[in-house]
Amino acid sequence: MDAPIHNLKKRLVREARTDFPILHTTVNGRDLVFLDSAASSQKPRAVIDCINTYYREQNANVHRGVYSLSQTATQLFEDSREKVKDFISAKHSREVIFVRGATEGINLVAQSFGGKFFKPGGEIILSQLEHHSNIVPWQMIAEEKGMKIRVVPINSKGELMMDALEDMLSEKVQMIALNHISNALGTINPVKEISALARRYDIPVLIDGAQATSHGEVNVQELGVDFYVFSGHKMFGPTGIGVLWGKEKWLEAMPPWQGGGEMIETVSFEKTTFNELPFKFEAGTPNIAGSIALGAAIDYIGQFDMLEIVKYERELLKYATEKLKEIPGLRIYGEAAEKASVISFLIENTHPYDLGILLDKMGIAVRTGHHCTQPLMDFLGIPGTVRASMALYNDQNDIDRLVDGLVKARQMLT
Amino acid sequence: MRCCLDERKDVIRRILVGTFKWSNKDKFMETIEQIQDEIIEDFSLFDDWMQKYEYIIELGKSLPLIEEEYKKDEFLIRGCQSRVWMRAERKGDRMFFKADSDAIITKGLIALLIKVLSGHTAQDIAQADLYFIDRIGLREHLSLTRSNGLASMVQQMKRSTTLVYSGKQEEN
Ligand SMILES: Cc1ncc(COP(=O)(O)O)c(C=O)c1O
Numbered sequence: 001m002d003a004p005i006h007n008l009k010k011r012l013v014r015e016a017r018t019d020f021p022i023l024h025t026t027v028n029g030r031d032l033v034f035l036d037s038a039a040s041s042q043k044p045r046a047v048i049d050c051i052n053t054y055y056r057e058q059n060a061n062v063h064r065g066v067y068s069l070s071q072t073a074t075q076l077f078e079d080s081r082e083k084v085k086d087f088i089s090a091k092h093s094r095e096v097i098f099v100r101g102a103t104e105g106i107n108l109v110a111q112s113f114g115g116k117f118f119k120p121g122g123e124i125i126l127s128q129l130e131h132h133s134n135i136v137p138w139q140m141i142a143e144e145k146g147m148k149i150r151v152v153p154i155n156s157k158g159e160l161m162m163d164a165l166e167d168m169l170s171e172k173v174q175m176i177a178l179n180h181i182s183n184a185l186g187t188i189n190p191v192k193e194i195s196a197l198a199r200r201y202d203i204p205v206l207i208d209g210a211q212a213t214s215h216g217e218v219n220v221q222e223l224g225v226d227f228y229v230f231s232g233h234k235m236f237g238p239t240g241i242g243v244l245w246g247k248e249k250w251l252e253a254m255p256p257w258q259g260g261g262e263m264i265e266t267v268s269f270e271k272t273t274f275n276e277l278p279f280k281f282e283a284g285t286p287n288i289a290g291s292i293a294l295g296a297a298i299d300y301i302g303q304f305d306m307l308e309i310v311k312y313e314r315e316l317l318k319y320a321t322e323k324l325k326e327i328p329g330l331r332i333y334g335e336a337a338e339k340a341s342v343i344s345f346l347i348e349n350t351h352p353y354d355l356g357i358l359l360d361k362m363g364i365a366v367r368t369g370h371h372c373t374q375p376l377m378d379f380l381g382i383p384g385t386v387r388a389s390m391a392l393y394n395d396q397n398d399i400d401r402l403v404d405g406l407v408k409a410r411q412m413l414t
Numbered sequence: 415m416r417c418c419l420d421e422r423k424d425v426i427r428r429i430l431v432g433t434f435k436w437s438n439k440d441k442f443m444e445t446i447e448q449i450q451d452e453i454i455e456d457f458s459l460f461d462d463w464m465q466k467y468e469y470i471i472e473l474g475k476s477l478p479l480i481e482e483e484y485k486k487d488e489f490l491i492r493g494c495q496s497r498v499w500m501r502a503e504r505k506g507d508r509m510f511f512k513a514d515s516d517a518i519i520t521k522g523l524i525a526l527l528i529k530v531l532s533g534h535t536a537q538d539i540a541q542a543d544l545y546f547i548d549r550i551g552l553r554e555h556l557s558l559t560r561s562n563g564l565a566s567m568v569q570q571m572k573r574s575t576t577l578v579y580s581g582k583q584e585e586n
Contacts, residue, residue: 028463351517353496354471358519361463383497383516412468413518 010305013312017393019044019300030363033401038183038211038342038389039367040233043297047236050296054289062288063262063279077288080295081278087298088228089219090245094277097244097251098291102210103133105229105244106177108281109206110137112254113227114175120146122174125203127152127160128379129182129189132372134208138177147174154379158185158334166197173203180218180228181211184371184387185334186317186342188212195224204250210234214391215313215340217306220245232290236391237297241290244281251277258283309392313341316390320399327406333385341394344371344385347406350413352386358409364402446538449530450546457550466551467519474522480514491570496520498567502574507535509575513567523552523564531571536579540572 017023020042025032034042054076060069062077078093085093099105118124124138128151135149142149150173152165160178176198181188195205206227212218214235220228227250232241246254256263256274260283265273274280301309320343324330329348346352356368369384370377377384388402444452460466480489484501491498496517503510511532515521530546531539547553547564 351496351520353517354519358467361467412464412471 011303013304013308013392017395020393021045023393027363028361033364033398035388035390035394035398035402036365036367037391038387041214041236041391042393044236044300046300047238047293047296050293051238051289054292061285073288076292080291083295083298084243088245089221091221092248095245095248095251097278097281098286099242099244100240101231101242102208102229105242106134106208107137108244108257109227110141112257113250114141116255118145118147118174122147123150123172125150125152125168125173125176127178128154128376129185129187130179131183131208134177134179157336158187159336160189169197169201169203171201173201175206176203177206179208179211181215181340183211184373184376185344186339187334187336188338188340191223191225211340214301216310226250232294232297235297236300237294238290241287241294256280260284312392313390316394317341319396320388323399323403327403333380341390342387344387346382346385347410350410352384354413355386355406355409358412359405362405364405446530446534446542453526453546454549470522471518473525474518477521477525480512485514491566498524500570502578504578508533509536509539509578511571524567527564527567527571536575539575544568
């Protein structure tokens with residue numbers, strides 16, 4: 001990749017914190033320290049205001065009305081699709097399907113693509129790192145079709161074992177579905193390399209990018225994948241909106257998943273013909289406000305230099321890792337060389353749940369439990385972890401508060 | 415600072431030996447309401463969350479362990495945060511509970527529930543209004559999002575009481 005010309009107009013990442021009203025509230029009498037962005041990120045004022053403005057001034061159904069309001073709403077909605085297209089460097093905006101989130105995107109592909117193209121006796125490759133969202137939809141279609149799920153193992157650092165993946169490839173494999181970044185361990189997977197391997201056998205690749213889009217550049221063409229899904233709420237946008245991007249050739253070939261309004265061209269009781277892309281996959285009135293606000297979230301991210309976000313978060317991760325390691329008995333799970341700003345850990349003789357409760361009392365929000373990755377936790381031989389995940393609005397003070405909180409909680413518990 | 419901490423610990427210790435008795439026969443004389451009121455009084459001695467939680471943690475540590483043989487899936491209350499095993503036993507017309515958890519705060523909360531409900535009749539347990547949870551400021555543990563929170567434990571205690579009484583579970 002060529003180094004981009006540094007845009008002097010870009011804002012500094014360390015200014016971001018002031019944009020998030022919720023980060024300036026208190027919880028249990030303490031200033032909130034929010035370290036659960038991997039579950040859902042907080043929202044900047046720009047996104048909140050966008051939703052507010054939409055309902056106050058722009059609300060109307062899209063693609064239907066001849067009146068001005070409806071046309072404005074439609075324009076904003078389609079502008080947003082355009083923003084998504086640019087954000088992930090897709091070829092066409094018709095390849096951008098608005099869905100509820102990563103989960104719905106995966107289900108859509110499993111049901112529509114899998115329903116049409118999967119054959120009995122075939123295989124679907126997943127990995128030990130997957131979120132339940134990228135396991136269960138595949139199990140459902142595999143069961144229906146009589147296929148086998150194969151699981152790429154990980155090494156002790158939490159990285160995919162690429163040689164094992166390579167060994168699994170054959171004509172039998174009909175889909176490789178992996179996450180871009182692991183929500184539980186933070187591992188950044190070598191997607192480009194994986195899709196290059198898959199191409200040898202013409203295997204389609206779906207990437208679950210739920211954890212990736214707010215932490216680094218995503219260029220679907222460069223990644224060489226066939227499908228890429230993500231959720232708005234994990235990238236400073238609202239809940240209930242997400243994106244399925246797919247290569248046009250696949251989306252064209254796939255049958256509609258849900259039927260209803262918006263997705264049709266003509267309807268009669270004898271025969272219904274379907275609308276073109278992307279509407280074929282968007283049955284019913286879409287999440288208009290959500291889609292537009294996702295566009296606002298993309299604009300928000302665009303104020304910063306993506307490379308600076310990556311650098312900032314990497315430094316924060318390094319700082320947090322070093323500080324946490326100073327706590328006696330603390331063990332970090334996931335030490336991939338390429339790692340996003342997610343730290344999973346356990347403290348000897350304490351239960352994650354206890355730590356989570358006590359931290360909450362100190363105004364510190366972390367996630368505890370299995371993080372919807374039970375197969376991974378089973379593999380690690382632990383019931384769950386405490387997970388601190390950071391975004392561009394976190395800073396060293398958050399980490400210091402976390403470390404102090406953990407020291408105190410540990411004292412109370414042991 | 416140090417002295418305050420010690421003082422606080424002392425209060426907890428006194429509470430622990432003073433009113434917290436696992437097999438106190440007199441307890442049968444007390445109603446579920448009376449026990450709850452005692453707990454509420456105990457908790458009124460604490461003036462911040464730390465003392466309260468230190469106490470709960472102490473309770474958790476002092477709860478007699480459930481025998482290993484009962485730490486099996488059939489005694490597990492399902493949830494995703496911490497594991498809780500519970501066993502209900504009938505002696506005469508009264509119910510007794512034993513429980514354990516891998517998380518110490520959960521265990522402390524169970525200890526409180528056991529203290530309130532154990533040793534009472536099925537009817538009293540079924541009808542019990544557990545207002546103490548709210549009054550001692552632990553309502554947050556009742557929320558449904560905290561799986562394995564007090565709500566599911568209470569539910570399980572009431573359910574197994576009904577089961578034991580209807581003879582669907584072996585009695586001792
Ligand atoms: C890696 C990964 N995949 C998928 C999902 C599911 O995302 P959503 O619940 O927004 O559909 C998540 C969110 O927790 C995730 O972290």
